[in-house]
Amino acid sequence: xxxxxxxxxxxxxxxxxxxxxxxxxxxxxxxxxxxxxxxxxxxxxxxxxxxxxxxxxxxxxxxxxxxxxxxxxxxxxxxxxxxxxxxxxxxxxxxxxxxxxxxxxxxxxxxxxxxxxxxxx
Numbered sequence: 001x002x003x004x005x006x007x008x009x010x011x012x013x014x015x016x017x018x019x020x021x022x023x024x025x026x027x028x029x030x031x032x033x034x035x036x037x038x039x040x041x042x043x044x045x046x047x048x049x050x051x052x053x054x055x056x057x058x059x060x061x062x063x064x065x066x067x068x069x070x071x072x073x074x075x076x077x078x079x080x081x082x083x084x085x086x087x088x089x090x091x092x093x094x095x096x097x098x099x100x101x102x103x104x105x106x107x108x109x110x111x112x113x114x115x116x117x118x119x120x121x
Contacts, residue, residue, distance in 0.1 A: 002094055010064045048115055 009090040037057060040073040068087070103116050 040102060040105075043105065043110070044113055044117065046110070 041054055041057045042050075072083065075086065103113060105113050108116075
């Protein structure tokens with residue numbers, strides 16, 4: 001018998017704790033890394049391609065979200081720790097990609113951002 005099964009008060013709070021945890025995660029994601037792709041998209045693409053490029057960014061973003069959702073249960077049944085290691089490796093590669101490839105845009109105009117992108121390529 002599990003310890004928590006004997007603790008009826010704790011057992012009653014488990015659903016509320018689960019919902020609370022999900023809400024805290026959503027709030028943290030929304031004020032943290034969640035809006036970053038949308039902000040970068042609005043800053044680095046020139047006006048003449050912003051519509052098409054924005055559509056492609058949205059497609060890639062939601063395709064990635066779908067891939068994570070689709071593969072998560074399969075990977076968890078295969079190897080639980082490996083799933084988190086794999087997703088952590090992807091997150092680390094993303095951090096490296098952003099650090100090396102995404103230009104700093106703080107305090108720059110769109111023209112300055114575009115000029116710095118042209119100089120790097």
